[in-house]
Amino acid sequence: MALLSIRELHKSYGGAPVLSGVSLDLRAGEVHALMGENGAGKSTLIRILAGVTVADRVEARLDGASLGLGTPAEADRAGFRFVHQELNIVPALSVAENIFLGHPMPRRFGAAVDWKRLNARAAEALARFGVRHIDPRAKAGRLGVGDRMLIRLASMLVGGASPARLFVLDEPTAALTHAESDRLFRVIDELARGGAAILYVSHRIDEVMALASRVTVLRDGKVALSAPTAETSRAALIRAMTGREIAEGHPPRLATPRPSVVCRLEDLSSGRLSGLRFDLRAGEVLGVVGLDNAGQSDLLRLLLGEGAPAGGRAEVAGRSLPRSPAEAWRRGIAYVPRERRKEGLMSGxxxxxxxxxxxxxxxxxxxxxxxxxxxxxxxxxxxxxxxxxxxxxxxxxxxxxxxxxxxxxxxxxxATPRLLLLEEPTRGVDVGARQDIYAALRGLAAEGCAIVLASTDLPEVLGLADRILILRDGRQAAIVGAAGLDPSSLLALIYGDEEPVPAS
Incomplete structure (x- = not known):
């Protein structure tokens, strides 16, 4: 029998159906993947499970007994824990306070917060993911995106109104390094072996095939496929998500880079960056990789006009670096930030x-x-x-x-920019949209746009880049050609386990 059974789930907004007759069974001890294109209804389903959104109609049963899904408190009492894709961190609070946000904090004599116990329990939750570099007393707002995700993951392991029975994780690896993702997978396996049900939402097919026992695909608010993972395939999942055949991989280069140099750095240093030296030609794609906070964001922001060089020389299209993002946009330097809601959108x-x-x-x-x-x-x-x-x-x-x-x-x-700066451009984007994005980037490069692509998706970097810049602690470790490399080899170069062969 299913731990949680959802039948005939319906939800509409303004007369437009978002979920239509969705049914889903989540079993104890099993990882169940939920997939679908952007806008297929996955986020709405998660919000209904969390009690944040109320369904128009649904029959929900927990251990065979009728279950209300009207409020977050009901979801918490049912033992549901959530890690949402968008990171809800309170920057002014400490790491420990964020981990216990929404949960009872340990107290002394029933009144004052027991800060020693609070910090110790937060450290224990982080240690489940092998994380010991985050100080529970530090302000959460000072941490990078990957560390903020680790805070939210640790939060699902601390107490609630009832023991945790269902964990819902929405794109949890989007902001994590490969090592952090591996630790997360080990914790998920441990939770499942302990009897919990896991609903794992991801666009990454490789993760789903390796991690999940069953998979359900939504398309246009309806169940397009639900089957054991062992009985399906990558092609079947893509077809169920998109309703069409899509060839995976990266589109071929449409033209070779041109001789003209768009961006030139000569022993540039600025802030934590140092020793940057490369020429970027028109139509060339330069991948930028490294461990978390190795300087990828710093480089893109410097080219965008945030900050100024402390040493060396830098030119973009024959002129000095822009002095502000506004000047950068006027000069044809465009930017896609890593955190779309915080930095990229006017939500209202x-x-x-x-x-x-x-x-x-x-x-x-x-x-x-x-x-x-x-x-x-x-x-x-x-x-x-x-x-x-x-x-x-x-x-x-x-x-x-x-x-x-x-x-x-x-x-x-x-408008075709002269220089396009991309940071995690396909984070949280489905397989069909990725192909559209990749095709658009190939088209821009063919028109002479120079592209700097900072991404933790190594196959993405290898599939799109002509050369790859490897950063370590803000320093340029090497520039290598992408041809002939695979993700394992590139990861070894990032960690310094192999000697790079310089690109021509």
């Missing part, structure tokens, strides 16, 4: 407003806005990237996370 504004924001001067006439032209440009981008939306005037916050990412990418590529 429309899809159109978010798409055309840095292009308003070009789209206006004599300083006056041209709403029809703005909407036409936004629609062109939406169609090219297969954006799922109801109308262009809807607030961007109503889109799924992956579709929000497409808006950010569409804004950056609306």
């Amino acid at each position: 504004r429309t899809i159109t407003a978010n798409t055309v924001l840095p292009h308003l001067s070009r789209l206006s006439r004599h300083g006056l806005a041209r709403p029809r032209r703005e909407a036409a440009e936004a629609r062109r981008v939406a169609e090219r990237l297969r954006l799922r939306f109801q109308h262009l005037s809807q607030p961007v916050r109503t889109l799924s996370g992956g579709n929000q990412q497409k808006v950010v990418l569409g804004r950056a590529t609306l």
